Amino acid sequence: MLYPELFKQLESVRWDMDKDIPWDRFDAGRLSDEQAQTIKMNAITEWSALPATEMFLRDNKDDSDFSAFMSIWFFEEQKHSLVLMEYLKRFRPDLAPTEQELHEVRFEFEPAPALETLMLHFCGEIRLNHWYRRAAEWHTEPVIKHIYQTLSQDEARHGGAYLRYMKRAINKCGDEAKAAFAKVGVLMASARRTAQALHPTNLHVNKNLFPRDTIQSRLPNPEWLEHWLDTQIKFDAVWENKVVERILHNMSLLMDRSFQSVQELNRYRKELTASLGQRQPVPSAA
Ligand SMILES: [Fe+2]
Numbered sequence: 001m002l003y004p005e006l007f008k009q010l011e012s013v014r015w016d017m018d019k020d021i022p023w024d025r026f027d028a029g030r031l032s033d034e035q036a037q038t039i040k041m042n043a044i045t046e047w048s049a050l051p052a053t054e055m056f057l058r059d060n061k062d063d064s065d066f067s068a069f070m071s072i073w074f075f076e077e078q079k080h081s082l083v084l085m086e087y088l089k090r091f092r093p094d095l096a097p098t099e100q101e102l103h104e105v106r107f108e109f110e111p112a113p114a115l116e117t118l119m120l121h122f123c124g125e126i127r128l129n130h131w132y133r134r135a136a137e138w139h140t141e142p143v144i145k146h147i148y149q150t151l152s153q154d155e156a157r158h159g160g161a162y163l164r165y166m167k168r169a170i171n172k173c174g175d176e177a178k179a180a181f182a183k184v185g186v187l188m189a190s191a192r193r194t195a196q197a198l199h200p201t202n203l204h205v206n207k208n209l210f211p212r213d214t215i216q217s218r219l220p221n222p223e224w225l226e227h228w229l230d231t232q233i234k235f236d237a238v239w240e241n242k243v244v245e246r247i248l249h250n251m252s253l254l255m256d257r258s259f260q261s262v263q264e265l266n267r268y269r270k271e272l273t274a275s276l277g278q279r280q281p282v283p284s285a286a
C-alpha cells in the first residue's frame with residue numbers, strides 16, 4: 001500500500017491557510033480587475049476535483065489503496081479552491097464564486113479506463129504546475145503571487161504521487177499499463193499540435209451533455225482559459241515545451257527507455273499495441 005507513506009509525506013509539507021499565506025502583505029494597488037477575474041475562474045476550476053473524485057472512486061472500486069489516497073488529493077484540491085475564494089472574499093468580495101457557480105461544475109463523468117484516467121491526471125498536474133508558476137509571475141499583487149507559488153508546488157507533489165501509482169500499475173499489469181500511459185501521454189504532450197489546452201478540465205467527459213460536458217464549458221466565462229493562457233499568463237511555446245519535456249522525461253523513467261520526442265513515444269505506443277494485440281485473443285462480441 002502506498003497510501004500510508006503518501007499520507008505521511010504530504011502531511012509533513014502541508015501548509016496552513018492562516019499562518020502560511022502572508023495575508024497582511026496585501027497591496028490593493030497591485031491587483032487589477034482582469035487579474036482578479038482570473039482568480040475566480042481558477043477557484044471554480046479547482047472545485048472540479050469534486051466530480052473528478054467521484055469518478056476516481058467509482059472507477060477504482062477494486063483499488064482501496066488508491067481510493068484512500070483520493071481523500072488526500074480531494075482535500076488538497078478543495079483547499080486550493082478555498083484559498084482562492086478566501087482571497088476574493090477578503091479583497092474582491094464581488095468576485096467570490098457563488099455556491100451555484102461552484103455546483104455547476106459538478107456533473108457526472110462517463111466511466112473511463114482507470115489507468116488512462118490516472119495518466120491523464122498525472123499529465124494534468126504537471127501542466128497545472130507550469131500554468132501556476134506562470135500565473136505567479138504574471139500576477140503583481142504579492143499575496144496572490146504567493147498563493148499561486150504554493151499551489152504550483154502542491155500540483156507537482158500530486159503529480160509525484162500519481163507517478164507512484166503508475167509505477168505500481170506497471171509492476172502489476174506490465175505492458176497493459178504501459179500502453180495506457182503511452183496512449184494518453186502522446187495525447188497530452190501534443191498540445192501545440194492541437195491548439196487546444198490539454199488539461200482534464202478541458203476534455204469532453206460526457207457525450208450526453210455535449211457541448212457542456214467539459215469543466216471549462218460550465219464556468220461563468222467558458223472562454224477564459226484560452227485567453228488566460230494566450231494573452232494573460234502568456235503560456236508560450238517555451239513553456240509548453242517544458243511541460244512536454246517533463247512528461248517525456250517521466251515516461252522515459254517509467255518505461256525504462258529514452259523518449260526525446262512525442263513521435264518517439266508514439267512509435268513505442270504502436271509497438272506496445274501491436275504486441276498486446278498479438279498476445280490477446282480477439283474479444284468476443286459479448
Ligand atoms: Fe489544485
Ligand SMILES: [Fe+2]
Nearest residue numbers: 125154155158
Ligand atoms: Fe493537483
